[in-house]
Amino acid sequence: MKGFRILLFALALLSGAQVWAHGYVQGSRAHNCSRVGGNTPTNFNCGDRAQFEPQSIENTKGGLRGGAIPADGQIASNGVAGFAPLDVQTATRWAKTDIQAGPVSFTWVFTARHRTPRGPTGFQYFLTKPDWDPNRPLTRAQLDLNPFCTIDGMDTQPPAQVTHACTLPARTGYALVVATWDVADTTNGFISVIDVMFRGGGGTPTPTPAFKQVGVITPTVDLNIGDSVKTRVFDANGERPELSTQVSIATAAERPANAWSFKLATAINNQNGQLRAGPQGANGTFTPVFGANPVFAANSSPIVRVEITLNQNQPQVVDYRVDRVLTSYNITNAKVTLNLSVTATGGDVDVNAQVLDSTNAAKAMGTVTAANGVTAPLTVVVPSPTPGAYKLVVVGQPKNGSAPVQKLFNFNIVDPNAPAPGFDFIFPNGLAGYVAGTRVMQPKDGKVYVCRPFPNSGFCRQFTAGSNAYEPGVGSNSADAWTLAQ
Numbered sequence: 298m299k300g301f302r303i304l305l306f307a308l309a310l311l312s313g314a315q316v317w318a319h320g321y322v323q324g325s326r327a328h329n330c331s332r333v334g335g336n337t338p339t340n341f342n343c344g345d346r347a348q349f350e351p352q353s354i355e356n357t358k359g360g361l362r363g364g365a366i367p368a369d370g371q372i373a374s375n376g377v378a379g380f381a382p383l384d385v386q387t388a389t390r391w392a393k394t395d396i397q398a399g400p401v402s403f404t405w406v407f408t409a410r411h412r413t414p415r416g417p418t419g420f421q422y423f424l425t426k427p428d429w430d431p432n433r434p435l436t437r438a439q440l441d442l443n444p445f446c447t448i449d450g451m452d453t454q455p456p457a458q459v460t461h462a463c464t465l466p467a468r469t470g471y472a473l474v475v476a477t478w479d480v481a482d483t484t485n486g487f488i489s490v491i492d493v494m495f496r497g498g499g500g501t502p503t504p505t506p507a508f509k510q511v512g513v514i515t516p517t518v519d520l521n522i523g524d525s526v527k528t529r530v531f532d533a534n535g536e537r538p539e540l541s542t543q544v545s546i547a548t549a550a551e552r553p554a555n556a557w558s559f560k561l562a563t564a565i566n567n568q569n570g571q572l573r574a575g576p577q578g579a580n581g582t583f584t585p586v587f588g589a590n591p592v593f594a595a596n597s598s599p600i601v602r603v604e605i606t607l608n609q610n611q612p613q614v615v616d617y618r619v620d621r622v623l624t625s626y627n628i629t630n631a632k633v634t635l636n637l638s639v640t641a642t643g644g645d646v647d648v649n650a651q652v653l654d655s656t657n658a659a660k661a662m663g664t665v666t667a668a669n670g671v672t673a674p675l676t677v678v679v680p681s682p683t684p685g686a687y688k689l690v691v692v693g694q695p696k697n698g699s700a701p702v703q704k705l706f707n708f709n710i711v712d713p714n715a716p717a718p719g720f721d722f723i724f725p726n727g728l729a730g731y732v733a734g735t736r737v738m739q740p741k742d743g744k745v746y747v748c749r750p751f752p753n754s755g756f757c758r759q760f761t762a763g764s765n766a767y768e769p770g771v772g773s774n775s776a777d778a779w780t781l782a783q
Contacts, residue, residue, distance in 0.1 A: 322476050322489035326373060326383055327351035329392050329492075339392035341515055341589055346379035354380055358479040358486025361423065361442065370434035372475065373490040383490070388431040388471060389586035393494040393576065396474075398467040402460050403446075403476065412481035413450025420448035423475040424466060431471050435490070440475060441466075452481055468495045470578075494577075507581075508573060508593035512603030514561055515589055516554030520546045521698045525608045526561055528592070530572070532599040540600070542568050552698070555587040561605075562590035571598055615644035615695035615702070617667055619675075622689060622706045627713045628682060635677040635689070641667035646693040646702075652679050653688045655743050660687070667693075684712045686723070686740025707740070719782065720745045724769055731757040736782060739770045745782035746770055753778055 322328060328336065330343035331351040338348070346353065356375040357366045367376030374380035403422065413419035421444040429439040446463030472493055479486040512528075520526065527543035529536060542565045544557070551557055562574035562585030573593045575585035583593065594600040618640045626633045639648050645668050652661040663677035677689075689706040709723065720738040721727070724746075731737070733754040738745050746769035748757040756767045756778035766772045769779040 322491055324394050325351070325476075325489040325491045326391055327354060327380070327489065330383075339513060339589065339591070341517065342382065344379060344382040346377075347383055353377065354383075354489065355485050355487055357484060358477075359418065360486070360488070361421075361437065361440070361475070361477060362418070367488070369436035369438075372435045372437075372440075372488065375488040384434060386431065386434050389576065389588055391492040392589065392591075393471060393492045395496050396465065396493040397496050398465050401463050401465040403463060412452055412454055414479050414481045415452040416449055417444075417447035418479055419450025419481075420446075420461060420479075421477045422446040422463060423477070424468065425473045427468060429472070435473065440473075450479070450481065470495060507596060508577070509596050509598075510591050511572075511594045511600055512592040512605070513589055514558045514574060514592060514605055516558035518607070519552050519554050519698075520557055520607065520609060521552060522546050522549065523610045526557055527606055527608070528561070528565065528572075529604040529606055530600055531602040531604070533601055537600070540571060542572075558590055559585050559587045562586075562592075565592065571595065571600060572603065613643050613697060613699075615641070615646060615669075615693075615697060615699055617641045617646045617648065617693045617702065619650075619689075619691055619704060619706070620672075623708060625709045625711055627711055628684070631681055633679040633682050633710050635663075635679070637663075637675040637677065638672050639665055639667040639675050639693075640672040641669050641693075643695075644669050644699075645696040647696065648673075648675065648691060648693045650675060650677050650689060650691045652677060653690060654683075655686050655741055657688075679710070682710045683743075684710055685743035686738075709740075725760055728758055728760060737769055737779075739768075742770050744770055746775075746779040747782050749778055749780060 326340060327343070327347045328351050329340040330338055330347040332338060332348060333351060340347075354375045354377055356377055357364060360366045360375070361372070367374065371381070371384050373383040373386075423440050423442065423444050425435075425439055426441050433439070445466050446461065448461045472495060474491040474493055476489045476491065477486060523546065525543055525545040528541050530540040531537065542561065544560050544564050546552055546557060551560055565572050565574040566583060566585065571594060573583040574590045575583040576591065577583050577593070592603045594603075620638045620640070621636060623635075626635065635650075635652070637650065639646075645666065648665050648667055650663045651659055654660055660682065661677050661679040663675050665673045665675040667673040679687075687708055687710055689708065691704045691706070693702045693704075695702070720736040722731075722735070722737045724737040724739050731748050731754070733748055733750045735748040735757065736745055737748075748754050756774070759767045759778070766774040767778040769775055770781075772778075
C-alpha cells in the first residue's frame, strides 16, 4: 500500500537523573495485543506485558548485527522476560497489515526525544527472506540481514515526529518486517516485529478491497458442551437478526476457544452470503483459523458492525463429601494410614488429596475418581511421620468442566509409644481457660509453650484470627505472654 505509515511511539520513564526511552511500532505484533491509548486489540492471549506495556521490548542494542541478544527464536520478544508469548510463530497466529512492494514510509513519533547514533545503525528495517518458514520460530537465518532501509541518526535528538522514506522489496503473501531503533545515550535498543500481508507487487497500486472488516471473533474463553456462540449483525438502523449465524458446542474437541472460533467462522462462510470470516489470503479468499477470525462485509453492504455473543449454560452443581477423617491418628509400623471415602453428587469428580505438615511441606498424596452418587474409597499413607499438627487438603475437579471444589481438614498425628504429650490444649482450643502455667501446643511449629505468671498471664487469652500479636511462638508479642516449654 503506497505511503503505508507505521508509527512508533516513544514513552519516557524517568529514573533518577537518567531518562530511559521506550517505544513501540503502531501496527506491530505487540501493539496489536495492547489496549494502550484506547487501542482495540486484534491479537489475543499475548501475556500481560504486551497487553499493558508494549513499549518495553528493550534489550541490548545491535543484537541483529551479530550479537547474542536476543537469541534466535526470541527476536519478537527481544529476549525480554514477560514478552515470550510474542515469539510464538505460525502462519495464522497473528493479525496482519496489508502492504505492498515499493515506496513505503515509516513515521516514528517520540514523546521522549533521545539521541540516535550517527551512521546507518540508528534506524534499521529488515524483511524475512522469500523462502522463510512462517511456522518456525523467527531466527536470523530467516531474515535478510541486509536491511532494506537504514536511517542515520546523526547523533542528534530527533524532532517530535520524523518520517523515513523507504523502498520495500517485493515479496508475496505473509512476511515480517523487523524494525530496530538504537538509542545513543544508553546501551539499549528496541525491536518491533510487524506482521504484514503483501497484496499486489512491484509498486503496482493495490486494488481497493472488495470487503471491509466489521468485527472479529475473539477466542477468549473455553466453552462447555451445550453452550453456543452466535453473531449479532447490525446496520445503521439497528440489529438484523435474520443475518445471525449460531453454532453449538457438541463435542469436547469443540470446547477450546480457538476451536469454537474456527467453527463459527466456518459456519459464517457456509451459511451467510453477506459476511465472510477468517484472514484474507493473498488470493483474496477468506480462510478460518484456529484463533482470532476477523469478520468482513462487502464494501457495498449496509452492515456496519458484527458482535459475538456467548450463550453459556450454567453447569450442573457438582460437589463431593469426604468421610472418615479423624481428628487424631496413631503412628503404626512407622506410618499413618488415612482410610477415607469420597461420595460425589451432581456429577463425576476427580479427587486429589494431599497431606501437609505444620510447615506446609507435602508428606503424602492420594487420588480417586468418584462417580456421581457412588462412594469411592481413598487411602492416603503418610510414611515415617513425626507427631504434630497436619492438614488434609482435598481438591475435586468436576468432570463437567465446572470450577474445582476444595476442602480442608485439620488433624494430629500421635506416637502412642511416646511420653505424654505434655500440654493442656492444642492452641487455640480452650482459649478462655488459659491461666499462668497453662501449656499449649502450637500446631504451626509443633512446639509447646507455657503461659507466663501474673500479670502477663492475661495476655495469653488475647487472641483472634485478626489480632494475633500474643499468639504463642508466632505473634509479634509472643514473648510477653509465653515461654517455650523446656
